[in-house]
Amino acid sequence: MRPGLLEILAEKRKEVDELKRAGLPLETHIRETPVRDFKGAISSPDTISLIAEIKFASPSAGIIRTDGDPLAIARTYEEAGAAAISFLTDKKFFGGDLHFLPQLKRSVSLPVLRKDFILDAIQIRESYLWGADAVLLIARILSAPQLKELLDTCRELRLGAVTEIHDRNDLEKALECGAEIIGINNRNLDTFEVDLNTTAALAHFVPARHTVVCESGINSGRDIRLLRENNVRAVLVGTSIMKSIDVGAKVRELVCAGKMKHGQSESLRHNQP
Numbered sequence: 001m002r003p004g005l006l007e008i009l010a011e012k013r014k015e016v017d018e019l020k021r022a023g024l025p026l027e028t029h030i031r032e033t034p035v036r037d038f039k040g041a042i043s044s045p046d047t048i049s050l051i052a053e054i055k056f057a058s059p060s061a062g063i064i065r066t067d068g069d070p071l072a073i074a075r076t077y078e079e080a081g082a083a084a085i086s087f088l089t090d091k092k093f094f095g096g097d098l099h100f101l102p103q104l105k106r107s108v109s110l111p112v113l114r115k116d117f118i119l120d121a122i123q124i125r126e127s128y129l130w131g132a133d134a135v136l137l138i139a140r141i142l143s144a145p146q147l148k149e150l151l152d153t154c155r156e157l158r159l160g161a162v163t164e165i166h167d168r169n170d171l172e173k174a175l176e177c178g179a180e181i182i183g184i185n186n187r188n189l190d191t192f193e194v195d196l197n198t199t200a201a202l203a204h205f206v207p208a209r210h211t212v213v214c215e216s217g218i219n220s221g222r223d224i225r226l227l228r229e230n231n232v233r234a235v236l237v238g239t240s241i242m243k244s245i246d247v248g249a250k251v252r253e254l255v256c257a258g259k260m261k262h263g264q265s266e267s268l269r270h271n272q273p
Contacts (some may be wrong), residue, residue, distance in 0.1 A: 003059050005189045008093055009141060012117040019122055024129060031129055032102060036111035038134035038160030039181060041083045042234040043211055048224055048258035049083035051113065051213065052251055053238030054104075056088075056095035059192070063095075065242045070100055071107045073247060078108045080251035086113040086136075086236055098130055105131040113162065117141065124153040134160030137179075139170040140189060148177040162213055162236075166198065171205055182206050183236065187216040196223065203230040221257030 042049040054070050054077075057063050074085055087104060088096035098114075105112055114132035118124065119141070127135050137150050147163070154161040163179035165171045166188060174182060186198040194217035206212050214232045218224060219240040227235065237254060244250035 003093060005141075008059070008090075008117060009119070011092055012090075012119055016120045016123065019126065020120075024122065024125055031131055033105055033131060035128075035158045036109075036133040038084055038111040038113060039211060041111050042181075042213070044083070048227060048232055049234040050081070050251065050254050050258055051084045051086050051234055051236040052077040052080075052082035052241055052254075053086035053115065053236060054088065054096075055115075055238045055242060057093070058088075058239070059093055064239055068242075068247075071103055073242075074104050074108045074110075076248045077251055078110050080248045081255035082110065082251055083234065084111045084113060084134075086115045086238065087132075088238075089114055089116045098126075101130045101132060111160070113160070118150060119146075121149055121153045124150055124157065124159065128157045128159060132159065134162060134181075136162050136164055136183065138164045138189075139174045139179075140164070140166060144173050144177055147173060147179075151178055164215065165202065168202070168205065171202060175207070175210075179210070181211045181213060183213040183215050185215045196226075199227065199232065200230050203232060206231060218254070221253045224254060224257040225260060 042051060054073055056065050077085055085108065087101060088094040089098040090096050101112065101114065111133035113134040113136060114127045115136045118135055118137055124135060135154065137147060139147060151161055160181065162181045162183040163174040164183040164185050165174055166185050184199045184202050186196050187194045196217050199214045203212050211233045212231050213234045213236055214227055215236045218235050218237045224235055241247055241250050
């Protein structure tokens with residue numbers, strides 16, 4: 001039986017308690033590189049930028065990939081044109097490892113988003129120390145005061161923050177707390193069901209000055225082209241890339257789709273022999 005959100009959060013609270021007891025590794029690990037501009041990297045004009053994700057497992061998909069060096073995968077992402085990298089650091093449920101993050105940062109020049117279940121400001125400071133350039137904050141699992149505190153901590157450390165939403169209540173909370181990058185998760189965290197129409201239903205409620213990121217359920221360049229009408233500036237894609245036999249080719253497909261202007265793909269299709 002796959003773990004649900006409540007089980008994941010219970011485990012994460014234990015990890016946070018342990019982190020608070022042990023303290024941050026201030027003397028044993030100091031951030032090696034300046035913070036890279038995550039928001040700038042995913043905000044190229046007339047482009048839907050790709051945030052390519054490294055994850056080897058998830059509660060919804062199970063084991064996604066059993067082989068592969070995350071550092072080599074990151075280099076492939078950069079070479080294939082990704083704008084940024086998302087790195088799953090949850091170990092128990094997603095097969096990630098925060099300790100790989102400094103090595104990953106040395107391997108590429110792209111900004112790196114730490115994707116995890118962030119519940120406390122100490123995790124933001126931990127993310128900074130280990131080299132993250134941005135973090136994911138899930139509005140659904142945080143109260144408004146908690147979310148505002150975490151966003152304020154990100155600003156203090158100059159980290160980017162993708163505030164993830166799934167419905168109008170989440171969006172209103174995110175905007176009230178000062179979120180600038182809105183990640184619309186097409187996956188319902190209660191049922192794990194995915195519906196790309198979630199982005200279509202919510203994106204037009206996001207003010208134009210904000211950056212909209214579409215998350216979950218993107219499998220092809222066609223999916224990205226369909227998002228062009230929905231105020232989307234970036235997509236975060238993990239499973240469909242990590243399941244691909246040729247990771248680089250899949251990334252190039254998604255990157256190219258994000259660069260096509262409206263109607264261009266249709267024209268190309270009709271002109272093919």
